[in-house]
Amino acid sequence: MNNFIFQNATKVYFGKGCVKEYLACLTGPYDTVMLAYGGGSIKRNGIYDEVVGILQAAGKKIVEFSGIMANPTYAKVQEGARLAREQGVDCILGVGGGSVMDCCKAVSLAARYDGDIWKDFWMRPGVIDAEPLPLGVIVTAAGTGSECNGGAVITNEETRVKTGRDYPKLNPRFALMDPTYTYSVPAGQVASGGFDILSHIMETYFSEPNEDNVSDDIMEALMRSVIRNLRAAMQNPEDYTARSNLMWDSTMAENRLIKMGKKCDFQCHNMEYQLGAYTDCNHGCGLAVLHPVYYRHIYKAGLPKFVRFAENVWGIARDGKSDEELALNGIDALAAFIKELGLPTTLQELGVADASSLGEIADSCGISAGSYKKMTHEEILEIFNECLA
Secondary structure, eight states, X not given: XXXXXXXXXXXXXXXXXXXXXXXXXXXXXXXXXXXXXXXXXXXXXXXXXXXXXXXXXXXXXXXXXXXXXXXXXXXXXXXXXXXXXXXXXXXXXXXXXXXXXHHXXXXXXXXXXXXXXXXXXXXXXXXXXXXXXXXXXXXXXXXXXXXXSOEEEEEETTTTEEEEEEOGGGSOSEEEEOGGGGTTSOHXXXXXXXXXXXXXHHHHHSSSOOSOOHHHHHHHHHHHHHHHHHHHHHHOXXXXXXXXXXXXXXXXXXXXXXXXXXXXXXXHHHHHHHXXXXXXXXXXXXXXXXXXXXXXXXXXGGHHHHHHIIIIISOOOXXXXXXXXXXXHHHHHHHHHHHHTTOOOSTGGGXXXXXXXXXXXXXXXXXXXXXXXXXXXXXXXXXHHHHOX
8 A cells, every 4th residue: 555644633422412502502602603504404304403502502692604515616715704704703613415514614724814714715726824714614415525624625716726725724623413414305306415425436436556555445345335325315214224334435435544555546536626616516316427437547557456346336247257247347337326316327317518619627726646547638528529419
């Protein structure tokens, strides 16, 4: 394995009833809590009332920061930072999925930093010397794994750039994870979030080293778990075993653990980020469209790993097949799973009506140094065109 340093500062409280049991204690040191959430689903499913009731009973002043969108913008981050400063917020409590958590991480830094965080920390890697506002999260959807890392993906609407950075200083202090909070997530969101989990694992798995390593072994088990439990959750939204497994799969995919010793790819994420920046498409759905086509472009450069994927994740027997045939069978199995989940398979289904903007989007995509086959902007455009219809 390659050399690495591992760090994760987030303390996880996992299981049914964990919010009722621990939230008051965890927010004890703070007088003014910013309650951050998205479009209001937590008000419809009762989570909002439960959280507010706990905070009020603990005597907290609550400052609400709502309306965090699916692809959080830098303007929204700045809005939250201004509110936090004006109201003297001591702690941010993000309640929601990945978008809420990502936005809250950026807000926690922007509220305590005098400069331009986009310019200094998102457009390029930076060194955070300010102390971000303390952040805690309550997870309501499995997908991004944002609860146990310092990563935040933000869209700058002015420059049409969507990008993410992972700073350990932005890790939430605590994460409360009650799988029952995910029961009310709509089926389409369960599918797209579940595929995002699978994508995170695949983006790490399909990269060097190819030699036997612990991370690849863990990832094969995680991918099988995601596939099995996502199918079960789609069949029965209140299957606690499936929901709890998916929630922890999501965390394991992005708590940095499986990335140890790996080069990591994330070229598909770079491509989807820019599709999202231009079209505001759903992240998991965008990844579902891109992955099979992208893998057909790179599988020959990483053939042994794609053979392992076919055999160890999808259980495809060799039965006289060549390595290339096995690898393609594995990619076909992935594409079939995407269809089974009811996820989109073309860019047109995401609302991209024609190819007129694809060249500009392709040119704006970052190039991953970890891909088995280094992409060019020309090949990215080829992939986009193959995904169109």
